[in-house]
Amino acid sequence: MSQLDAWIAAGLYDPMAPDADEQRELLEFLTVRGATLDDLIASLEMRSLNAAASDRLLNEPKVASRSEAAERVGLSVEELDRVWRAVGLPPVPHEGTVFGEGDLFLLGVFKVGIDLLGFEAALQFTRVMGSSMARIAEAAVSGFLVNVEGPLVVERSKPVELARASYEGTEILVSLPQVFAPMFVRHAALATMRTRMTRDQAGGFAELRLSIGFLDLVGYTAWSQDLPTDRLALAVNEFEEAASDRITDGGGRVIKMIGDAVMYATAEPAAASSAALDLCDFVEQHPVLTRLRGAITSGVVLSRDGDYFGPTVNLAARAVKLAAPGHVLVDGPVEGFVTESIGHHALRGIDTTVELFVLSR
Numbered sequence: 001m002s003q004l005d006a007w008i009a010a011g012l013y014d015p016m017a018p019d020a021d022e023q024r025e026l027l028e029f030l031t032v033r034g035a036t037l038d039d040l041i042a043s044l045e046m047r048s049l050n051a052a053a054s055d056r057l058l059n060e061p062k063v064a065s066r067s068e069a070a071e072r073v074g075l076s077v078e079e080l081d082r083v084w085r086a087v088g089l090p091p092v093p094h095e096g097t098v099f100g101e102g103d104l105f106l107l108g109v110f111k112v113g114i115d116l117l118g119f120e121a122a123l124q125f126t127r128v129m130g131s132s133m134a135r136i137a138e139a140a141v142s143g144f145l146v147n148v149e150g151p152l153v154v155e156r157s158k159p160v161e162l163a164r165a166s167y168e169g170t171e172i173l174v175s176l177p178q179v180f181a182p183m184f185v186r187h188a189a190l191a192t193m194r195t196r197m198t199r200d201q202a203g204g205f206a207e208l209r210l211s212i213g214f215l216d217l218v219g220y221t222a223w224s225q226d227l228p229t230d231r232l233a234l235a236v237n238e239f240e241e242a243a244s245d246r247i248t249d250g251g252g253r254v255i256k257m258i259g260d261a262v263m264y265a266t267a268e269p270a271a272a273s274s275a276a277l278d279l280c281d282f283v284e285q286h287p288v289l290t291r292l293r294g295a296i297t298s299g300v301v302l303s304r305d306g307d308y309f310g311p312t313v314n315l316a317a318r319a320v321k322l323a324a325p326g327h328v329l330v331d332g333p334v335e336g337f338v339t340e341s342i343g344h345h346a347l348r349g350i351d352t353t354v355e356l357f358v359l360s361r
Contacts, residue, residue, distance in 0.1 A: 003031070010041050012049075026050070026159040033167055050163040054170035060100035066092055069099040073107040079119070083110050086123050088130035128305045140176070144169045194253070195303075198267050206303050210265045211272040212313050214320040215243070215279060215294040220260035223290045235288045236260075242282045246275045255307060265301075265308060269334045272296045273359055276328045284326065294328040295319035296359070311350075318347040319356055328359040337361060
């Protein structure tokens with residue numbers, strides 16, 4: 001049977017259809033890029049025929065079963081299952097060939113981590129990596145859909161153009177791990193230096209002395225409902241970019257961003273204060289964003305899994321709710337800035353009242 005006849009028999013191609021030429025062009029492109037007949041059929045069933053070739057780039061050949069993989073890397077099958085769940089991936093079948101060489105390398109690296117950190121510590125670190133990778137992957141796919149595939153669909157591009165964009169985008173996607181290496185080394189050097197400079201010598205090895213800042217947009221929920229989705233996304237992106245730039249320029253680190261809010265850390269209160277006030281100014285001048293408020297506290301924090309915990313963090317998270325729009329509160333004087341007391345306040349989860357100050361230049 002010829003390739004054309006196979007396509008017809010599989011329901012992939014109808015020579016009498018008005019768009020027969022476009023169908024054939026698409027199938028020829030996908031086949032040249034490595035998609036087999038089975039790939040084409042499976043993709044058609046999933047309503048993603050355009051991605052039949054690009055999907056192959058994301059699925060390496062499988063070489064080992066669950067039990068074979070465990071034996072090769074020196075784990076029990078139960079340990080292997082726990083590692084796989086920690087990565088954030090669905091369970092693999094107990095039978096059949098399910099792991100590729102890349103998977104085996106990943107599991108082997110985890111075994112090295114066990115020898116260095118112990119099983120439970122290595123497992124927790126794996127959860128952090130898995131969560132971070134999942135977010136990066138979602139962001140990459142979302143970025144492609146919104147900025148590449150979406151416009152092509154709106155412009156009624158030919159199916160082969162969609163397939164070509166999908167393939168080229170996926171080629172870039174699978175090359176991202178090579179980009180991560182130098183980026184990670186840079187961040188590892190910064191993290192090492194920050195830890196050396198801020199570790200509390202009187203405390204444990206995971207205790208650091210930092211300034212923690214919380215900033216959030218006032219009335220975000222009501223404000224966001226009045227904006228078109230594309231305008232909201234643009235405004236939030238501009239806020240996140242401005243926050244990241246101002247915090248990192250002062251030597252700080254963004255801990256997390258959740259739409260309308262940012263948590264960050266710096267080694268010194270002055271750097272945290274400068275970033276907060278600069279960002280308040282940015283928001284005040286922005287044509288769409290609502291006003292910003294914030295709180296900064298300084299003291300010992302517990303470092304765990306890339307996040308910070310403890311009374312210092314809790315105080316900042318509670319105090320930000322007391323800040324008036326456009327104001328930043330601090331828990332004490334900050335060198336180089338003006339602070340005006342607003343009195344002592346009882347905050348939820350804080351045993352004693354806390355004196356807070358409005359910060360200004």
